[in-house]
Amino acid sequence: MSELRITVNSVDHILDVPESRTLAEVLRYDLGLTGTKIGCEEAECGICTVHVNGTPVNSCIFPAFKAQGARVLTIEGLAQGEQLHPLQEAFIEHGAVQCGFCTAGLIMTGAALIDENPDPDDHDIKVALKDTYCRCTGYVSVISAIKSAAAVQRGEAKLPVNEPVVSEPMRSVSRNEKVQDSIERVTGKAKYSDDFTFPGMAFARTLRSRYPHARILNIDTSKAEALPGVIAVLTHKDVPGENLHGLVYRDWPVLCADKVRYMGDSVAIVAAETQDIAAQALELIEVEYEPIQVVGDPVFAHSLEAPILHEGREGGNLLKHIKVRHGDIAQGFADADVIVEHTYHTATTDHAFLEPECAIGVPAGYDDDHQKLTVYVGSQIPYQDRNQIALALDIPEESVRVKGVLIGGGFGGKEDIAGQIHVSMLATVTGRPVKMLYTRQESLLAHPKRHATVIRIKTGAKSDGTLTAVEAELYGDGGAYASLSDKVMTRATTHATGPYEVPHAKIDCFAMYTNNPPSGAFRGFGVTQSAFAVEGNMDLLAEALDLDPVELRRRNALRVGSTTATGQLLRESVGLVETLDLVEKDMDRSSDFQWAWRDGDIAYGWGIACAYKNTGLGGGAPDRSDAEVEAFEDGTIEVRTSSADMGQGLATVLAQCAAEELGLPFKQVRVLLSDTDKTPNGGPTTASRQTYMSGNAVRLAAANLREMLSKVVAEEIDCPPETLRFEEGLVRHNGSNVRFGEAVRLAQTQGLSTRILQEYYGPKTQPLGTGGDMHFAFSYATQAALVAVDTLTGEVKVLKILSAADVGRAINPLQTQGQIEGGIVMALGNCLTEAFIMENGVPWSTLLARYKMPSIKHTPQITSHLVEHRTADGPFGAKGVGELPSINTTPAICNAIYNAVGVRVFRLPVDQDALYRAMRADQPELHTAWQDVK
Amino acid sequence: MSQLWQTYHLPSTVEEAVDLLTNFAGGARIIAGGTDLMIDLRFGGGHATFDALVDVTRVAEMIQITPNDGWCVVGAAATHTAVVGNRDLEHGATCLVESCGVVGGPQVRNVGTLGGNVAHALPAADGTTSLVALDAEADVAWGDGRREWLPIASLFRGPGISAVDSSRDVLVAFRFRLSGEREGSAFKRIMRPQGVALPVLGCAVWVRLDESRQRYEDARVCLSPVAATPVRADAVEAELRGQPVGEASLSAAVAAAYATLHPRTSKYRATGEYREHMMETLLRRALPLAAERARTGVASAEGVGMG
C-alpha cells in the first residue's frame, strides 16, 4: 500500500509517496499547497490545521496515510473561486491579519467552528481556537472577525469593525487602508521563504554544538561526506572571508573553529539532496570537544573565577558597562523622605515568531533571474545581511542580492544572521540553490533572546510624592555573542528612571557575556526589563507614602519642558499625562472605586503602570533611511525601500504616506520592500523607527515628485504651480483637471525622470553622557490591568487591560490598534507564561511545548485609546508604536496582583505555585519563579 | 523530517492488527491519534524508528461507544471529542467527559484517543485518572492471542510503562458501569500556564449516596500524580463511606489525603508542597460537585474545552 488516495480541496489525487510522510508534507511538498504552514511539528501551535473529513486536525503530526480515502480541505480550498469565504473577508476587514503566517490555521479552525456553531460567543471561540496560536494580533481582532463571519454565514449583516478614534483624519493618512497582499495572506497564496523552491534545489542543515562551552579539538567530516546524497559538508576552513559576523561587534563565528560558546553555535553545515539526508549527515560528523567551565549567569560572568568566553578580549566577559549620571545622587537621597530598594529579575524569553528561520541561496549565474548570488530571506535588515554575507564570502557587496520575502513575524528576532551566510556558502560551493529551514526546536536553540536582567533599584521621594533620586544597577545576560546587547542594555539603562522627572540618577548596567544563547533585540528593547523594576518601585513608594498610584505617577510624569535623566529637554509631543487621564477615566474611579476586592475565593485587583520608548536609533548614531518613489503613466506609483514589514504593516503606512502627498487613491500605490538590487536602504527595522524614518523618506520623495509634476503641469496649462491641487488621482486647477498619469507622461516626454530617490536623515542625536537630545522622539503610554487571582490555586487571570498610547499620529489607526493589542498579549506572556529555561548553559526549553506563549484563552478584554501629540518632524506627526505596549503590561499586572493578594512579584514569570504558597504563609514578597521549581 | 517509520497499515479488525504486530516481531507499533507517539518519535531522543505503524482508528469495535444495560463500552480508539460529545457518558460518566474535555485543544482531541491516553501510562494523564475512579476494566488483545478484561489499574507498571506492549498487544476497549440512581462523578484539575501539557494535579471522584441521599454509601477517588502509577486514594475513600455529605466528611477526607498521599516535586511542574495543598483544593471542588450530581441526578459536564 504505497498509493495514497486523497481528495484535496475537491480534487482527487492518487499519489505515490513514501508512507512515512505527514499530511503537512504531502500538502506542502508533494502537492505544492504551501498555504498550510508549519510552525512547530509538535501539535502545539495549530497553524498547520486542515480539515480531514470536516474535522480540524494538526497536519504536522497527522500521518498522510491516515488520511487514506479521506477528504481534505486546506486554506486554498476555502474560497469559492474569486469569492472569499466570509472568514477570509472578515479577517481582512477586522485587521486580524498581521504577518499572516498563522492566518491559515486560525481561519481553518474558525471555519470548522462556525460550520458547527453558527453563532459562537467569545467563550466558544476561545475553546475552538485555544491551541491555534497567533503571535502578532493578540487575538482581539480574531474574535471579532470570527463573530462577524458567523453573522454573514447566518445570512445577517456583518458586524462593525472596532475602529479606534483618531483626530484630524486626512485623505489617506489616519484612515484604515487595507494591508497590501491581504487577499494573498488569507487565501494561502502569500509566499514566505520556505514556500519558494527552485529547480535543482538542495537542502541544508547545521551541526550545532554539543556543549555550552568547549574547545574544539578536531572536526572529522569524512563519514558525512561519504553518505550518498550529501553534496557538501563545510566547516570553518571553508569560510572564504572573515569568519565572524555581528551587527554591532563582529564576534560571532560563521562556523566555529577552535571554540564553541553556546549550544546553538554552528560547527558544520551540510547540503544534501533531501532534508532527511542532510539530517542524517549531521550525525556522522565527528567533533572532538574539550568542555570548559560554563558561565551560566551574568553575575558569575563578572566574577574573577569565571573563565573568559572571548579570550584575549579587552574587558573580558564585560561586554559593556553603560552609565547614566544625572544630578547629584547623594543629594537626591538626602532630599528623600522615603526610599525603597529592591532587586527584580526578568527571564530570558524567546520571540517565538511563528515562522522559523529560513533562507535560500541561489548561486550567481544560476539562471536569468539570478545573475548574482541571491539570498531569499525574511529579514529585518536586508542591507546588513548583504554586507555580512559579502564579508564572510570575501566578495564585493554589489555582487550579492538579498531579496526580502514575506516575514512570518520578527519582533526583533530576525535582525541577526541565521542561515543567510551558510546558504550563500553552500550555494556557491555546490553551484545549486540551497535552502536552509530551521526546525522550531533549532530556532529556539539558536536565535538571540530577550536579556534576562537582574535589576537592583533604589528610588527616593519626598513625602508629597515628588521623586528625588533613582539609583540602579543592572546585570544583563548578553549570552555568547554581542548581537545588539550594547544597544539593548543602553536602552534599559537610559529608561531606568521611567517616564518621570527624576533630578538625580545614577545607573550602571553591566552587559555580560555568558554561555547562554546570545541576547539581542526583542520588542521593548531592554525597556521591558527596566520598566518592571521602575514601576514596581513606584507602587511601593505610593504605598509607603500613602499616595494614590495614579496620582504619584501624574505628579512626576514627563511633560513638555521636562528633562530626562540623560539630560534631554522635552520640547514637544509628550502625551503621558493625557494617557494617564484616559486610563483613569476608563477605570471609572467614581466614589465606589476600589483597587482590590474579594468575591468568595477570588481576589480582584487593579494595577497601573506607565511606559515610554524612544523612536529611532538615537544616541548619536546617524539614522538614515532611503526610499524611492516612481510614478507611471497609468497613474500608479511604486514606493521602494529596504525596510521590513514583518506583520506590523509598514508597507501600508508607506503607501499611505505617498498617497497622501500625491493625492492618489490608495490602490494606485504599490510598495516594494527589501530587495537590495531594487530598493534603496531603509536601514534596520528596529527601535520602532520605520514609520518615522522610512515614512519620512517616502513622504519627502513623494513631495519632491509632486513638486516636479506641479511645474510640468503648471507650464502645460499655464498657471502658477502653487495653485495646483493633487486630489483623487488628478492634478486640479480651478475647473480643469489633468490625470495624474497624464502629468507623469508629460514629464517623461520632457525627458524628466519620474523616479525620485530620497535620502532622509533623522534629526541629529547626542551620544549618552553628552547631554542634549539622545533621541528625536519618544512615545508614551499608560495601562491599567484588572486581574483575578484564585486564592485556592494561585492561578492568575488577566480580565481587562485599559490602554492609552501617545503615538503622535496613527497613520493607520486599525493597524496601530493591532500593534497595541498584539503587544499587550505578547507582554502578558512575558509576565505570566514565558521563560526560556537554561540549566548552566544547556537549554531545557528545547520544544515549543516547553515554551508557552499566550493563547487566545489568555486574551483579556482590551480597551485602547490612541493619543496623538504630534511630533513636528515625524511623518504627519507620527512616532513609533511597535514596542510601547510590551513595556508596561508586565508591571501593570504585577501591581494588580499585589493589590489583589498582597504579594509582590520580584521575579518573572509569575509562578502560581509560589504565589499560592506565599499567600498561605502571608509572605508579602515573591522572589522565585516557575524556573525555580526544581 | 527523517523517516520515522517505513510502512503504514490500516487494519479493520483487532485480529488483523494483532497479526500485523506479530508479523513485524517488535518492529511495528500501534498508532491511534498519534498525539503522543508522533512527538515521542520525533523528540524522544531515543532515535526510535519503526518498520511499520499499525493504525487502529479504523477498527470498528475500537471506535464505538456502546451503552448497554447500565454499562458502557468505550472503544480504545474513540477520540476525546467522541467521548465529550456522547450524552450517555456526559450523564453516566461525567468525570470522564470532563477529563477528556480538557485534553489539549480541539485539534488534539479530534484525533487523540482514550486508549492512547491509557497506553502511554503517564500517571497524570487526564482520561486515565477518571477511568481509575470509574473502576474501569480494559479489554486487551495480547500478542499471544489471548483476550481478556482486566482491571484498569493492573495495566500500569510505572511512569510511562504499561503492561500492554504497544508493539505486540492491543488495548481494545474499556468498560465501566454508568452512574445510575444516587450516583455521580466529577473531575477537576490544576494546570499551570507554563511548560508541558500535563496537569499539576488531577482529581476524579465517583460517589454513590444512600437512600436518604444525605450520606455517602460508596466513593472512589483518584488523585494523580501522587505515585508512579495512577492509584485510588483508599484512605480518602474510607473517610467518606457511610458519612453524611458535608463539611465534616469533606474535612476528614482532606485530612486523610494529607496524611497518606505525598505528591512529589517535579521539576518545572510543581512543588510537592503545592501539590499537597491542591489535593485539598481539588477534593473540595470535586467531591461536593459529584455528591450534588448524585443527589439531583442531573449532571452536565463543566469546563470542557478550557483545559
Ligand SMILES: Cc1cc2nc3c(=O)[nH]c(=O)nc-3n(C[C@H](O)[C@H](O)[C@H](O)COP(=O)(O)OP(=O)(O)OC[C@H]3O[C@@H](n4cnc5c(N)ncnc54)[C@H](O)[C@@H]3O)c2cc1C
Ligand atoms: C498539545 C498537546 C496537549 C495535550 N494535552 C494533554 C492533556 O491535557 N492531558 C492529557 O492527559 N494528555 C494530553 N496530551 C497527550 C495526548 O494527547 C493524550 O494522551 C492522548 O490521549 C493520546 O492518544 P493518542 O491516540 O494520540 O495516542 P498515540 O499517540 O496514538 O499513542 C500513544 C501511545 O499509546 C500506544 N497506543 C495507542 N493506542 C493503543 C492501543 N489501542 N493499544 C495499544 N497501544 C496503543 C501507542 O503505541 C503509543 O505508544 C496532549 C498532547 C498534545 C500534543
Ligand code: FES
Ligand atoms: S501544530 Fe502543527 S506545526 Fe505547530
Ligand code: FES
Ligand atoms: S498574524 Fe498571527 S502570527 Fe503573525
